[in-house]
Amino acid sequence: MTSSPISNAALPASPPTLLELSPIEIEALRLSLRVGTASVLASLPLGLAAAFLLARGRFPGKLLIDGIIHLPLVLPPVAVGFALLVLFGRHGVLGAFLYDRFGISLAFNWKGAALASAVMGFPLMVRAMRLSLELVDRRLEQAARTLGAGRSRVFLTITLPLMAPGILTGIILAFARSISEFGATITFVSNIPGETSTLPLALYTLTQVPGGEAAAWRLAALSVALALAALTVSELLARRLGRRLQGLA
Amino acid sequence: MIEVDVEKRLGSFAIDARFAAPDSGITALFGRSGAGKTSIVNMLAGLLRPDRGRIAVGGELLFSSADGVDLPPERRRLGYIFQEGRLFPHYSVRGNLTYGGGRGGSGIDFDAVVTLLGLNALLERRPGDLSGGEKQRVAIGRALLAAPRLLLMDEPLASLDAPRRAEILPFIERLRDELRIPIIYVSHAMDEIVRLADTLVLLADGRVAAVGTVEELTSRLDLRPLTGRFEAGAVIRAVVAGHDVTYGLSELAFPGGRLRVSRLSLPLGTAVRVRIRARDVALATTRPSGISIRNIVAARVVEIAPDRGPVVDVRLDIGRPEQPVALWARITQRAVHELKLAPGGEVFALLKTVALDRSSLGQYDPAGAAFGEDEAG
Numbered sequence: 001m002t003s004s005p006i007s008n009a010a011l012p013a014s015p016p017t018l019l020e021l022s023p024i025e026i027e028a029l030r031l032s033l034r035v036g037t038a039s040v041l042a043s044l045p046l047g048l049a050a051a052f053l054l055a056r057g058r059f060p061g062k063l064l065i066d067g068i069i070h071l072p073l074v075l076p077p078v079a080v081g082f083a084l085l086v087l088f089g090r091h092g093v094l095g096a097f098l099y100d101r102f103g104i105s106l107a108f109n110w111k112g113a114a115l116a117s118a119v120m121g122f123p124l125m126v127r128a129m130r131l132s133l134e135l136v137d138r139r140l141e142q143a144a145r146t147l148g149a150g151r152s153r154v155f156l157t158i159t160l161p162l163m164a165p166g167i168l169t170g171i172i173l174a175f176a177r178s179i180s181e182f183g184a185t186i187t188f189v190s191n192i193p194g195e196t197s198t199l200p201l202a203l204y205t206l207t208q209v210p211g212g213e214a215a216a217w218r219l220a221a222l223s224v225a226l227a228l229a230a231l232t233v234s235e236l237l238a239r240r241l242g243r244r245l246q247g248l249a
Numbered sequence: 250m251i252e253v254d255v256e257k258r259l260g261s262f263a264i265d266a267r268f269a270a271p272d273s274g275i276t277a278l279f280g281r282s283g284a285g286k287t288s289i290v291n292m293l294a295g296l297l298r299p300d301r302g303r304i305a306v307g308g309e310l311l312f313s314s315a316d317g318v319d320l321p322p323e324r325r326r327l328g329y330i331f332q333e334g335r336l337f338p339h340y341s342v343r344g345n346l347t348y349g350g351g352r353g354g355s356g357i358d359f360d361a362v363v364t365l366l367g368l369n370a371l372l373e374r375r376p377g378d379l380s381g382g383e384k385q386r387v388a389i390g391r392a393l394l395a396a397p398r399l400l401l402m403d404e405p406l407a408s409l410d411a412p413r414r415a416e417i418l419p420f421i422e423r424l425r426d427e428l429r430i431p432i433i434y435v436s437h438a439m440d441e442i443v444r445l446a447d448t449l450v451l452l453a454d455g456r457v458a459a460v461g462t463v464e465e466l467t468s469r470l471d472l473r474p475l476t477g478r479f480e481a482g483a484v485i486r487a488v489v490a491g492h493d494v495t496y497g498l499s500e501l502a503f504p505g506g507r508l509r510v511s512r513l514s515l516p517l518g519t520a521v522r523v524r525i526r527a528r529d530v531a532l533a534t535t536r537p538s539g540i541s542i543r544n545i546v547a548a549r550v551v552e553i554a555p556d557r558g559p560v561v562d563v564r565l566d567i568g569r570p571e572q573p574v575a576l577w578a579r580i581t582q583r584a585v586h587e588l589k590l591a592p593g594g595e596v597f598a599l600l601k602t603v604a605l606d607r608s609s610l611g612q613y614d615p616a617g618a619a620f621g622e623d624e625a626g
Contacts, residue, residue, distance in 0.1 A: 137335075139331070140337060142322070143331060143337075144337070144348065145295075145321070145323045146294050146295075146296070146323070146325075146327065146329040146392075147348050147391065147395045161339050162338075162339065244338075245338055245339055247336070247338030247339070247375045247377030
């Protein structure tokens with residue numbers, strides 16, 4: 001630790017070697033991964049349900065539901081963060097309920113960051129899953145039913161495997177969105193190191209500090225590496241799945 | 250019994266169909282495309298819900314709007330073989346075959362089905378690299394292994410070319426003859442129906458135009474617009490009565506005479522169904538001599554179809570007085586006039602042996618005895 005002034009607290013203590021990560025970088029990375037994973041896992045069942053509702057449901061007001069789900073895609077992220085703050089803050093309608101009933105607080109902690117990420121990534125996830133569900137040949141589901149499979153078995157053995165590429169894409173897109181989420185997160189849960197300061201937020205902090213450029217570059221590079229890794233893995237998986245679903249491999 | 254009585258409105262098209270079929274042998278649903286064949290089979294399978302009606306198979310009620318019964322497809326125990334196979338692409342052939350298994354208590358054994366359909370070499374393959382014929386065989390096996398009480402086949406050969414069709418047909422005959430599983434067979438190809446089916450349900454515009462044996466319905470003039478003009482003809486029941494090894498011919502006996510056809514590898518006494526197309530039959534007023542045609546049968550003119558253009562169909566009886574056998578001849582209007590043909594007149598029907606090929610012959614099973622493999626040509 002150097003005896004740096006407070007304004008430089010975010011700077012790494014000693015510039016590490018090129019491939020070695022500083023504790024602060026590791027913390028931001030781990031937080032980002034944790035927030036990303038939690039937001040994807042929490043939104044997956046809801047996303048699947050929404051995809052089914054939109055792809056197969058026939059009910060009045062479907063367009064409205066569709067619009068609401070897509071809203072985070074077109075709203076300024078700060079507006080979404082503000083809405084979350086109003087709803088889920090300790091004194092918000094839902095926030096108060098969650099805290100009084102279950103002792104869960106989402107304000108100013110990583111769970112809140114995960115919620116903000118989940119909301120922002122939700123439309124991307126639903127869209128990918130919905131598209132793949134619409135491509136599932138319903139005649140195969142019918143065939144399965146004539147073979148004695150009930151609805152739930154058809155869902156688990158036919159529908160879900162056949163829409164797997166879309167689920168995978170949805171997961172990756174939502175995860176990537178979470179890794180890059182900034183506006184809604186900083187508005188809703190602020191920028192608290194170790195708690196809500198994910199990669200983009202930490203990067204932002206560094207850009208605000210004199211002499212933080214070098215560290216900022218490193219974080220930016222880390223973000224790029226993470227995004228590329230996620231995309232590559234998903235592409236490889238998607239290829240394998242694709243062959244399998246064409247009945248070839 | 251298979252009892253179907255359904256009404257269903259599909260846009261501007263309405264189905265109002267009523268028929269009963271025996272729960273043995275093959276019952277063909279025949280009609281042009283758009284006659285409602287597939288919709289009716291889908292209603293049987295539970296994939297399409299009738300607006301009103303009643304469906305029962307073997308005494309069990311599957312659907313009844315009056316009683317509020319509507320069994321879901323998975324509880325109807327009907328095997329469905331679709332036109333396009335519909336194999337699951339993410340399962341191997343083995344996975345597809347066993348998908349519907351485990352319903353249990355069927356007595357249908359995996360190895361037996363695999364052997365019957367010749368699937369041994371395909372088990373670990375993926376549906377994606379199977380030929381059309383192989384896919385259809387797997388689809389048949391998959392349906393069988395789900396232990397159905399009735400098989401529904403919706404034009405199972407329509408997406409195949411002629412050689413693949415010829416590959417599948419014997420397998421369907423084996424289902425009928427060896428497994429004795431009743432089949433509802435949808436088709437718009439009369440040659441398939443003659444070869445396979447016992448009972449024929451003629452459909453037109455969503456309604457049942459007629460139900461009866463294949464022989465009976467194909468010889469009815471009033472159904473001619475439905476059974477098809479080009480393919481029109483009679484279906485005759487006969488038994489294999491002799492083989493001529495020297496010339497590679499077989500003789501078929503029917504009440505009233507004999508027909509020579511290309512050699513069949515069927516045992517003597519086997520019951521067969523022969524379709525004789527009207528356009529393959531010529532007429533003579535005296536027995537011709539010095540002619541290559543080997544089948545010359547004495548006949549009586551029963552009816553001359555009302556003339557429509559230069560060609561007319563003449564209905565003949567080539568059987569005995571107590572056992573009439575209908576035959577149709579398509580000749581020109583001019584020939585009718587010049588030969589002075591009239592109902593009641595005695596003529597000779599001429600029939601080229603080579604016109605009776607394998608596709609116009611089907612085995613049937615009057616006594617309930619199973620027959621072995623046949624691959625006559």
